Structures are given as C-alpha cells and as structure tokens.
Amino acid sequence: MSELNRIALKIISNGKGILAADESNGTMTKRLDAVNVPSTPENRLLFRETLFSSESMQECIGGVILYDETINQKSSLGKPIPDLISSSGAVPGIKVDTGAKDLANSYDEKITEGLDGLRERLKKYYELGARFTKWRAVYNISGKLPSKLAVHSNAHALARYSALVQESKMVPIVEPEVLMDGDHSAELCLNKTSEVIKKCFEALILHKVDLSGIILKPNMILAGNKSKDKISSDEVSQKTLECIKNTVPSEVPGIAFLSGGQSEKEATENLDLINKNNNTKFIMTYSYGRALQQGALKTWSKNTNDVESTQNTFNHRAKMCSLAAKGKWSIELENK
Ligand code: 13P
Numbered sequence: 001m002s003e004l005n006r007i008a009l010k011i012i013s014n015g016k017g018i019l020a021a022d023e024s025n026g027t028m029t030k031r032l033d034a035v036n037v038p039s040t041p042e043n044r045l046l047f048r049e050t051l052f053s054s055e056s057m058q059e060c061i062g063g064v065i066l067y068d069e070t071i072n073q074k075s076s077l078g079k080p081i082p083d084l085i086s087s088s089g090a091v092p093g094i095k096v097d098t099g100a101k102d103l104a105n106s107y108d109e110k111i112t113e114g115l116d117g118l119r120e121r122l123k124k125y126y127e128l129g130a131r132f133t134k135w136r137a138v139y140n141i142s143g144k145l146p147s148k149l150a151v152h153s154n155a156h157a158l159a160r161y162s163a164l165v166q167e168s169k170m171v172p173i174v175e176p177e178v179l180m181d182g183d184h185s186a187e188l189c190l191n192k193t194s195e196v197i198k199k200c201f202e203a204l205i206l207h208k209v210d211l212s213g214i215i216l217k218p219n220m221i222l223a224g225n226k227s228k229d230k231i232s233s234d235e236v237s238q239k240t241l242e243c244i245k246n247t248v249p250s251e252v253p254g255i256a257f258l259s260g261g262q263s264e265k266e267a268t269e270n271l272d273l274i275n276k277n278n279n280t281k282f283i284m285t286y287s288y289g290r291a292l293q294q295g296a297l298k299t300w301s302k303n304t305n306d307v308e309s310t311q312n313t314f315n316h317r318a319k320m321c322s323l324a325a326k327g328k329w330s331i332e333l334e335n336k
Contacts, residue, residue, distance in 0.1 A: 005212040010062060012063075032047075057090055184223065193218065259292075263294075
C-alpha cells in the first residue's frame with residue numbers, strides 16, 4: 001500500500017469523514033455576519049478551536065481542511081492548530097486553490113485559480129503539518145452550461161494541482177462541484193455531474209496522478225434548489241450511486257461528498273441511504289462544511305465562551321454524520 005493510499009484511508013475509514021473548515025475570510029465573514037458575531041481573526045480562531053477540541057474529533061473526524069489563516073494560528077493554550085488537530089488523531093489538510101474567477105470567453109462560468117507558485121506553497125504547508133489538500137472547481141447547470149470549455153479547463157487545473165500535491169507527498173482532494181442552484185431536474189444533474197467527473201478522471205490519468213492516493217469530493221445528485229420536481233432521499237441515493245459507479249475508476253479509495261447547501265438533516269439522511277444502498281466497493285463518507293457546522297455556529301453565537309454547549313451541538317452532528325457514513329443513522333437517533 002502506498003503512503004498516499006494509507007493517508008487517504010486514514011482520513012475516510014471506519015465511519016470517519018472530513019470537517020471542511022476552510023472557509024476563506026470572505027466566506028467566514030458572511031457566516032459570522034449571519035449570526036451577528038464580528039469577523040475578527042480572534043473570533044474565527046475561537047470558533048474553530050472550539051470545534052477542533054471536541055470529543056467527537058477522535059471518533060468521527062478523520063481530516064480537517066483549514067484555510068491559510070488558520071493553519072498559521074495557535075490555540076489559546078499556545079499549540080499550533082495543525083498539532084491540535086493531529087493530537088485528536090485527525091489529519092490536518094489545507095485548501096490550496098485561490099478561488100473561482102470568471103472564465104475568459106464564458107463569463108457566466110468560473111475557472112479555479114492557484115497553480116502559479118503552488119509547488120512552493122505546498123512545501124510550506126507540508127512543513128506546517130498538512131498531509132492532504134483541497135481544490136474546488138464549480139460548475140453551473142443552466143441552459144447549455146456547463147460548457148465544454150468550463151468542463152475541460154477545470155479538469156485540466158484539477159489534474160495539474162493533483163500531480164503537484166502528490167509530488168509533495170500529500171493527498172489531493174479533487175472537488176468538482178456541480179452547483180444545486182437553479183430549477184434543473186435531478187436527471188439533468190446526473191447527466192452533467194457524470195460528464196464533469198468523467199472529464200476529471202481523463203485529465204487525472206493524462207497527468208499520471210496515482211488514483212489510489214486521491215479522495216473524490218463530488219456533489220450528490222439532487223434536483224435544483226428552485227426545481228418543483230424534488231426527488232426523495234432514496235432516489236438521491238440511487239442516482240448518486242449510479243453516477244459514481246459509471247464514472248469513478250476502481251483504484252480510487254473513496255468518495256467524500258460535499259453538502260452544498262443541503263440542511264444538516266438532509267445531508268445526513270442522504271448519506272445514510274447512499275451507504276445503506278451502497279453496491280460499490282468505494283467508501284462513501286462526508287466532507288461537510290455547512291452540514292457539520294451550522295448548528296454549532298448558531299449555539300456558539302449565543303455565547304462565544306460557552307464551549308460546552310457549542311461542543312455538544314457539534315458532537316451530536318458529527319456523530320450523526322459518522323453513523324450515516326456506516327449506513328446506521330436513524331431519525332430516532334437524530335432526535336434523541
Ligand atoms: P459545504 O459542505 O458547505 O458545501 O462545504 C464543503 C466544501 O468544502 C465546499 O468547498
């Protein structure tokens with residue numbers, strides 16, 4: 001087993017998943033504004049440190065994705081944040097893309113940037129303790145979109161990123177996110193997501209990326225958030241499994257879904273059914289941002305010094321996600 005494969009499996013095995021706490025300062029400011037907490041470096045650290053010291057980190061969280069600001073911060077007890085994460089048994093990771101920018105000649109679409117100087121940045125992050133990374137590409141479904149141009153150029157960037165990350169001895173998370181915004185059907189989401197993931201793997205193979213040392217982070221197959229034809233959780237799981245089976249090469253160790261705007265309960269229930277119906281050999285787990293943190297953020301915002309209540313909320317959510325990653329979640333356990 002290669003070292004990269006070993007790290008990937010450590011992150012996603014045994015009902016563990018990923019806590020995506022890598023919101024850029026811009027995105028984190030929006031999240032904090034929404035709960036009326038000033039977005040200062042100290043507050044961003046306090047919230048994240050509270051989560052990273054929770055009990056559920058040991059059983060439920062295999063990896064944490066950080067943002068550049070956080071990986072360079074120290075906890076209130078003076079411990080570097082990557083050390084705090086490692087001490088719970090989880091693997092520290094880092095977002096290395098520099099954001100989605102307008103794609104020339106298709107201005108309604110985005111291309112993710114960050115390749116310039118990436119090799120040097122990766123060296124620095126490795127020294128800080130990171131052992132895996134994330135790069136997110138985004139695609140819109142609307143009219144003729146995503147265009148071939150967006151599908152190709154983002155796959156190319158994801159592949160160049162992945163090759164550089166593996167050269168630096170870290171596991172790349174490959175995240176092609178087909179957005180749920182719009183009134184499209186689940187069937188269209190299935191077609192477009194399948195096309196996007198296929199193109200990503202063509203590019204990864206061309207760039208000689210070791211597929212046993214990556215984690216794929218896709219969206220689940222859902223109807224658009226403005227669609228009148230919502231599908232059931234069982235249908236979500238069936239379509240998502242169909243998509244993965246038809247597009248992901250067997251060497252890939254596992255899939256860690258993003259939540260993408262689903263509620264905490266929806267994201268948990270859908271993952272649970274994916275695992276209950278899983279007829280593939282892939283591990284299916286979570287790499288949630290909002291669907292792991294929303295409730296905890298709300299609790300924390302009422303009293304930012306109330307560590308216990310914030311951690312209780314987070315522990316319950318992480319536990320539910322971990323049960324879902326094993327196909328053992330139920331509404332009774334959710335409401336306990
Ligand atoms: P959400 O689960 O909130 O979609 O965030 C996951 C993520 O890392 C997006 O890049």
